[in-house]
Amino acid sequence: MARKKRKMSSFQQFIPNLITLMAICAGLTSVRLGFEGRFEPALYLILLAALFDGVDGKVARYLDCASPFGAELDSLADFFNFGIAPGLLIYQVFFHGTDYAYFGWLAVLFLSVACALRLARFNVALPIETDKKNLGSFFVGVPAPALASLSLLPMYLQMMGYEWLGLHPVLITFYLFFTGSLAISTIPTFSIKHVNFKENMRPMILIISILLVIFLFVFPWETIVFANLAYIVSFVFSYRKYRQSPTE
Secondary structure, rough: HHHHHHHHHHHHHHHHHHHHHHHHHHHHHHHHHHOOOHHHHHHHHHHHHHHHHHHHHHHHHHHHOOHHHHHHHHHHHHHHHHHHHHHHHHHHHHHHOEEEHHHHHHHHHHHHHHOOOOOHHOOOOOOOOOEEOOOEEEEEOOOOOHHHHHHHHHHHHHOOHHHHHHOOHHHHHHHHHHHHHHHHHHOOOEEEEHHHOOHHHHHHHHHHHHHHHHHHHHHHOOOOOHHHHHHHHHHHHHHHHHHOOEEO
């Protein structure tokens, strides 16, 4: 009986890692589809990898099987899925075969390096150097999944029909440098996983979540673009709330 329990426990410990491996497979397949020119499914796979990234940690905590191995595997998956795959897709769409290929590649390299630095800082839990305030409700800079989503904003717009973006590779280059800078910055950004909603707000949050899912199915790219723009605007409010939070 004890042996059977140990086997079941080993299988439970593997479940979060399996989800992380599925995220890596999604990211790798996204790159392959990007090389084949199938950009829309490639984007969906990166979004799927982001979903897996949000699930694996919650499953590990629910099963009480979080481990250093799982944390390292998750970090490696995040670097590829959110630091490398989005950049390769953007390069294929906007820069490959153009006169701005070298400038675009520099921007992609910066994006990947910024993601690596962001993950390294997160792994060692480096605090904000400027203050010693409580960061329980904040991230330091933009987290890796959000970085990937923000960097892919030009592709979302192109999927909506704004193909003129492809005629402005310089603009996209500066935008990639901007998003990479957000990742390595010390801007306090809201951490959704640590937000505690009031009891009377939960029904409204549930309704908003249901509406968001409906809009994702009906107007996927428009909804994602709106969510990204709203996230950028939230930096103003997160910074103000951080400045108003009490010091330790």
